[in-house]
Amino acid sequence: MKKTKLLWGMPITVEIVDEDVSKKDVDSVYEYFHYIDKVFSPYKKESEVTKINLHLISEKDYSDDIKTVLALCEDTKQKTNGHFDVYRYGKLDPSGFVKGWAINEAYKMLKKRGFKNFYIDAGGDIQVSGKNKEGHNWIIGIRNPFNRYENVKILKINEEGVATSGTYIRGQHIYNPFLPSQKLTDVVSFTVIGPNIYEADRFATAAFVMQEKGIYFIEKLKGFEGYMIDKFGISTSTSGFDKYVYDKKN
Amino acid sequence: MKKVLLSLFIIVSFLIYALRQKGGNSSVSNNQTGSLNNGIPSTVLGNSTSANMNYKEGTYTGSTVDAFYGNVQVQIVIKSGRIADVQFLQYPNDRSRSIEISNAVMSMLRKEAIQAQSAQVDIVSGASDTSQAFIQSLDSALIKANSN
Numbered sequence: 001m002k003k004t005k006l007l008w009g010m011p012i013t014v015e016i017v018d019e020d021v022s023k024k025d026v027d028s029v030y031e032y033f034h035y036i037d038k039v040f041s042p043y044k045k046e047s048e049v050t051k052i053n054l055h056l057i058s059e060k061d062y063s064d065d066i067k068t069v070l071a072l073c074e075d076t077k078q079k080t081n082g083h084f085d086v087y088r089y090g091k092l093d094p095s096g097f098v099k100g101w102a103i104n105e106a107y108k109m110l111k112k113r114g115f116k117n118f119y120i121d122a123g124g125d126i127q128v129s130g131k132n133k134e135g136h137n138w139i140i141g142i143r144n145p146f147n148r149y150e151n152v153k154i155l156k157i158n159e160e161g162v163a164t165s166g167t168y169i170r171g172q173h174i175y176n177p178f179l180p181s182q183k184l185t186d187v188v189s190f191t192v193i194g195p196n197i198y199e200a201d202r203f204a205t206a207a208f209v210m211q212e213k214g215i216y217f218i219e220k221l222k223g224f225e226g227y228m229i230d231k232f233g234i235s236t237s238t239s240g241f242d243k244y245v246y247d248k249k250n
Numbered sequence: 251m252k253k254v255l256l257s258l259f260i261i262v263s264f265l266i267y268a269l270r271q272k273g274g275n276s277s278v279s280n281n282q283t284g285s286l287n288n289g290i291p292s293t294v295l296g297n298s299t300s301a302n303m304n305y306k307e308g309t310y311t312g313s314t315v316d317a318f319y320g321n322v323q324v325q326i327v328i329k330s331g332r333i334a335d336v337q338f339l340q341y342p343n344d345r346s347r348s349i350e351i352s353n354a355v356m357s358m359l360r361k362e363a364i365q366a367q368s369a370q371v372d373i374v375s376g377a378s379d380t381s382q383a384f385i386q387s388l389d390s391a392l393i394k395a396n397s398n
Contacts, residue, residue, distance in 0.1 A: 013373075119372070121373050124374065124376040125375070126373050126375055128373070132372050138373065139369065139371045139373075140371060140372065140373050141367065141371035141373070141374045141375070142375055142376070143374050143375065143376030143377075145376070145377065147366075150367075151366070151369075151371060152365060152366065154367045154369045155375075162375045163375070164375045165377065166377030189376070215359055216359075229364055234361055234362070234363055234364070235361065235362055235363070236359045236360065236361050237359060237360045238359060239360075241360075246369060
């Protein structure tokens with residue numbers, strides 16, 4: 001069963017291949033994402049994040065999910081030497097972080113429901129599980145940042161998360177915490193494959209902020225591979241990236 | 251030996267790339283103007299959107315649609331009942347388009363010019379996009395092309 005809905009301002013697709021799937025199972029993912037939006041969106045007047053920014057809630061009254069996310073954000077900030085920061089000009093905006101985290105939580109939910117073969121794709125950030133309809137590993141294209149109708153790499157993924165960060169399509173929604181007004185333009189697309197989408201997404205965002213140095217950062221991270229494309233259309237990949245590249249022979 | 255081969259590979263790919271840039275017919279730079287300045291290749295739209303439809307000749311502007319990080323608005327040109335061109339009037343993009351060769355940092359990491367791949371895929375990974383907003387704006391332009 002496959003469904004796509006527009007949520008968080010982007011298309012979100014859930015496909016569950018397992019036979020015993022019901023509409024309720026797929027919908028549970030969207031219900032969870034709706035809830036996440038209500039709590040974390042800085043664009044919604046009634047969200048907890050908005051209330052925190054307006055100082056309407058004190059820290060001791062934060063919900064458990066907010067506390068969890070803030071702790072994880074702090075952890076990410078340290079692991080990326082400050083290149084990941086959810087406070088922009090003093091305002092809390094975890095929307096870039098929450099997406100990967102929430103996809104991973106939904107992935108765990110589906111696993112708990114007993115599903116083995118599925119994927120969740122929120123605006124190009126992907127968590128896969130098991131096999132596709134044909135019984136093969138999931139085949140994922142990395143989109144050409146210069147032409148949305150083309151893929152420039154094809155990956156074969158089994159249980160990992162794949163996230164791509166870029167400013168190309170949406171303009172500048174990612175910024176450098178050290179220089180918030182500086183435009184990030186040398187690297188236009190940064191893809192990270194990691195053990196899950198939460199890990200892949202947070203490090204893809206940080207690596208993108210680091211621009212050309214980001215690929216060295218990913219190279220040093222154990223269990224992660226990266227693929228970046230610069231503004232001239234030159235790609236750079238980490239040394240172990242090729243093991244994920246799809247080869248028709250296997 | 252491996253290092254020598256790798257550096258050779260890097261140098262050769264750079265030379266090829268530099269030559270293509272100079273010649274001005276690099277597939278990469280063509281794609282860049284093709285996808286951003288001219289919108290969507292008309293062949294793609296001609297096949298998918300205008301099948302079995304006869305739109306009236308003219309230029310139509312779609313509504314402005316909020317795409318979360320900016321607005322999307324398209325303008326279409328109808329010729330002989332088909333979409334001949336799509337232009338973006340508004341697009342949330344401020345990427346610098348200036349092309350200049352920077353001082354490339356050589357590294358042990360694999361560098362290559364990107365190339366289109368044709369294999370069928372299950373899912374696509376890319377920066378979150380504005381396709382939904384694009385479709386909405388395009389739809390509203392097509393409605394105008396039908397009723398005028």
